[in-house]
Amino acid sequence: MSASFEPARRPFVLAGLCALLGLVFIFGGARLVALGGSSYFLVLGLALLATGVLTWIRHPAAAWLFAATTLCTLVWAITESGFDAWALLPRVVPLATLGLWFALPGVQRALATGRRPAGAMYANVRRWLGPSLFLAAVLLIVTAYARGSFVPVTARRAHAASAVERNGEWPAFGNTVAGDRFAAGNSIKPANAGQLELAWSYRTGDKPLPTDQPWALQTFQSTPIHVGDSLYVCTPHNVVIALDADTGKERWRYDPDVNTHGVPHLACRGVAYVAGTGSGAVCDERLLMGTVDDRLLAIDRGTGQPCEDFGAHGVVDLTEGIGLTPPGYHYTTSPPTIVAGVAVVGSFVLDNQSNDEAPGVVRAFDVRTGELRWAWDVVSPTGRSTLAPGESYPRNTPNAWSVFSADPELGLVYLPTGNTPPDFYGALRRPEQNRYSSSIVALDVQTGDVRWNFQTVHVDVWDFDIGSQPVLTDFKTDTGTVPALIAPTKRGEIFVLDRRNGTPLAEVIEKPVPQNPVSGEKLSPTQPYSIGMPSFAPHDLSEARMWGATPLDMLWCRIQFRSHRYEGQFTPLTTEGTFVYPSSFGAIDWGSVSVDPERRLMIVNSTSMPYIDTLIPREHADAERIVAYDPSAKESPALLSSRFAQAGTPFAVETLPFLSPIGFPCHQPPWGELSAVDLDTRKVIWRRPLGTTRDNAPLGIPFPMGVFNIGGSVTTRGGVAFIGATIDAYLRAFDVETGRELWKARLPAGGQSNPMSYVSARTGRQYVVIAAGGHTAMQTKKGDYVLAYALPATHSKVP
Numbered sequence: 001m002s003a004s005f006e007p008a009r010r011p012f013v014l015a016g017l018c019a020l021l022g023l024v025f026i027f028g029g030a031r032l033v034a035l036g037g038s039s040y041f042l043v044l045g046l047a048l049l050a051t052g053v054l055t056w057i058r059h060p061a062a063a064w065l066f067a068a069t070t071l072c073t074l075v076w077a078i079t080e081s082g083f084d085a086w087a088l089l090p091r092v093v094p095l096a097t098l099g100l101w102f103a104l105p106g107v108q109r110a111l112a113t114g115r116r117p118a119g120a121m122y123a124n125v126r127r128w129l130g131p132s133l134f135l136a137a138v139l140l141i142v143t144a145y146a147r148g149s150f151v152p153v154t155a156r157r158a159h160a161a162s163a164v165e166r167n168g169e170w171p172a173f174g175n176t177v178a179g180d181r182f183a184a185g186n187s188i189k190p191a192n193a194g195q196l197e198l199a200w201s202y203r204t205g206d207k208p209l210p211t212d213q214p215w216a217l218q219t220f221q222s223t224p225i226h227v228g229d230s231l232y233v234c235t236p237h238n239v240v241i242a243l244d245a246d247t248g249k250e251r252w253r254y255d256p257d258v259n260t261h262g263v264p265h266l267a268c269r270g271v272a273y274v275a276g277t278g279s280g281a282v283c284d285e286r287l288l289m290g291t292v293d294d295r296l297l298a299i300d301r302g303t304g305q306p307c308e309d310f311g312a313h314g315v316v317d318l319t320e321g322i323g324l325t326p327p328g329y330h331y332t333t334s335p336p337t338i339v340a341g342v343a344v345v346g347s348f349v350l351d352n353q354s355n356d357e358a359p360g361v362v363r364a365f366d367v368r369t370g371e372l373r374w375a376w377d378v379v380s381p382t383g384r385s386t387l388a389p390g391e392s393y394p395r396n397t398p399n400a401w402s403v404f405s406a407d408p409e410l411g412l413v414y415l416p417t418g419n420t421p422p423d424f425y426g427a428l429r430r431p432e433q434n435r436y437s438s439s440i441v442a443l444d445v446q447t448g449d450v451r452w453n454f455q456t457v458h459v460d461v462w463d464f465d466i467g468s469q470p471v472l473t474d475f476k477t478d479t480g481t482v483p484a485l486i487a488p489t490k491r492g493e494i495f496v497l498d499r500r501n502g503t504p505l506a507e508v509i510e511k512p513v514p515q516n517p518v519s520g521e522k523l524s525p526t527q528p529y530s531i532g533m534p535s536f537a538p539h540d541l542s543e544a545r546m547w548g549a550t551p552l553d554m555l556w557c558r559i560q561f562r563s564h565r566y567e568g569q570f571t572p573l574t575t576e577g578t579f580v581y582p583s584s585f586g587a588i589d590w591g592s593v594s595v596d597p598e599r600r601l602m603i604v605n606s607t608s609m610p611y612i613d614t615l616i617p618r619e620h621a622d623a624e625r626i627v628a629y630d631p632s633a634k635e636s637p638a639l640l641s642s643r644f645a646q647a648g649t650p651f652a653v654e655t656l657p658f659l660s661p662i663g664f665p666c667h668q669p670p671w672g673e674l675s676a677v678d679l680d681t682r683k684v685i686w687r688r689p690l691g692t693t694r695d696n697a698p699l700g701i702p703f704p705m706g707v708f709n710i711g712g713s714v715t716t717r718g719g720v721a722f723i724g725a726t727i728d729a730y731l732r733a734f735d736v737e738t739g740r741e742l743w744k745a746r747l748p749a750g751g752q753s754n755p756m757s758y759v760s761a762r763t764g765r766q767y768v769v770i771a772a773g774g775h776t777a778m779q780t781k782k783g784d785y786v787l788a789y790a791l792p793a794t795h796s797k798v799p
Helices: 012-034 040-056 061-081 085-103 105-112 120-148 431-435 551-563 618-623 637-641
Strands: 197-203 225-227 230-234 240-244 250-254 272-274 286-290 295-300 315-317 337-339 342-345 362-366 372-376 405-407 412-416 439-444 450-455 471-477 480-488 494-498 508-512 526-530 578-580 594-596 601-607 611-617 651-657 672-678 683-689 713-716 720-723 730-735 741-746 756-759 766-772 785-790
Touching: 012 040, 012 085, 012 551, 040 061, 040 551, 061 085, 061 105, 061 120, 085 105, 085 120, 085 551, 225 272, 225 756, 272 337, 337 405, 405 471, 471 594, 494 526, 594 713, 601 713, 601 720, 611 618, 618 651, 713 756, 730 766
Parallel strands: none
Antiparallel strands: 197 785, 225 230, 230 240, 240 250, 272 286, 286 295, 295 315, 337 342, 342 362, 362 372, 405 412, 412 439, 439 450, 471 480, 480 494, 508 526, 578 611, 594 601, 601 672, 611 651, 672 683, 713 720, 720 730, 730 741, 756 766, 766 785
């Protein structure tokens, strides 16, 4: 007998692994077939089990059967997912990698033991079969990635003539009350953006989370404003800090010593600036800020001292008229909108606790005296001026928690509204509670009366409220240029409205949506879709779009998908569980979009994460002690477990992200994208994955597959867009015309905030600034950094 066929060890590990995997896939595959799913995994399991048995008895057919299985898997993968590299990766690479085991000399000898030599050609083919299939799988992935990789487009057009009159300051959250996030600086261009460097950094020293509330969330979402030669930023504890715009050196800080008892989410998205009258008096120029303990504060821009002429020694009590409301159930996280001498203020309302929540009232206060000018209580078409003694605003009404926009010439303020509490059950709502929910509502700045409204979701029971600040710009139509409002939504739909009257400027149609909700629920038979603009709603879920790091968790995800109800974006919630996609995080949330009004481009960052929302009958909820949030408790099981009481309704609710058992998303990437839309042609001119898996993948491998993001972008006159937002800690710069990535900087903490850009009046240097503080729900690193980037000083110039 030849030495090549001497007795060899039985490859029991390989045989056992194949057989074990086969049994798992047979069991899971059978379950999937029973649910109406693909039969591939069942067939795969049978093939692997047979391979394991053949390997155990050392039969040469084992290698051939495994090779045939791998080859069939390649064909199945391409048939099901096409040439998408990220879709192919978990389908073909793990199996092809296992095939390399059959090429090991020991396995080769074992499978040939006691058999007649088959000749050199047969032996060589069998020896190289596994490596060849592995190489074929790798080449398939590489080819698919090359085909699908983003290629920067050719520059769309030359720089347009200047159409926007503004200086280098950034005096409001979105730069102006129009909210377009367009910076006047043009020193930073695509040609030199790669030279950006850290100009200065500052740490706020903000307090840690309260020790008695370990369940609370704390996020540094502030967008600084720039006025004169200073930046102004607020921390999650509402500490306001003034920084030198060129050095980042602290000039003053004001700590209002907020009471955080019971507050579930500490956040401050920014402060508002009130321009002076030129008197030079103390507090002639002032900053206004809402706080997490429900106050509206006014402080002097120059010194940070309270403005004594505003309210009671610089404070307006926002709890007046709110009624009996526990701490943490009602407060303000977004900056007031300053227009026509008033500060328009909305509120965060802790939702899903009951159907008797705090009022969602929106109020306007005199920026000088703090006197209430009007209040709009969200169920009435008209505003009101005062409350009778002991009177409260109507309870359980939609709120407006995000940032507003305004048109001073039209005398209108535009509110993105929430939905009526609780989010996920609406049968008990009165008609007036649904009238203005999940809408853009235009209020008269002088009276608070509704001038028009446009509803983006009818009878919202999916938490598709509008988190994005509306963006005001001009829009070309067949009849000429019209003053427009762009309304990005959590759904991913972009509605464009005439901001004078709310008429859609891009076609909107009503489409039928799924029905048959739980008993008692009454849903709208149709929902509005903006077919005249590109949609950034993620692809509908399907079994073929289920994903995983391996075929095992892909199979688990497929079984879960088939086990829950899903008929598209507006699938009614059930007691068995429903996929809500996009989820309450939204495709586009409070980061909104940015608009370059000169190049006529809109920059959109979008994200996708399905949730499984399950209604829990009240008797089961009571038995499981799913109770409303108690601000006096040391722990909050409802908040920690994503199970909410919805007291007063027939159902509690559980809402969980759709992840595999090992924590990977169950749906196919990309999970985050950045896009540019030509506002004149209404077409997407480029679209690319945004972010990598560096801070989340094993070994920190930075797969550029597009990741989850919260936060927005800024565009600049120089033709560069900047964005943080992603779960990998980077600030990135992109060419707005081509989509090419120009530069990125590693951040010391998560950048889940909106960056801004300004030009120093002293030096002419253009800066890009971002608050890097992380986000608890996104599981990014926490911090308290304010970071400014600029070109080297020798490259700066006055634009």
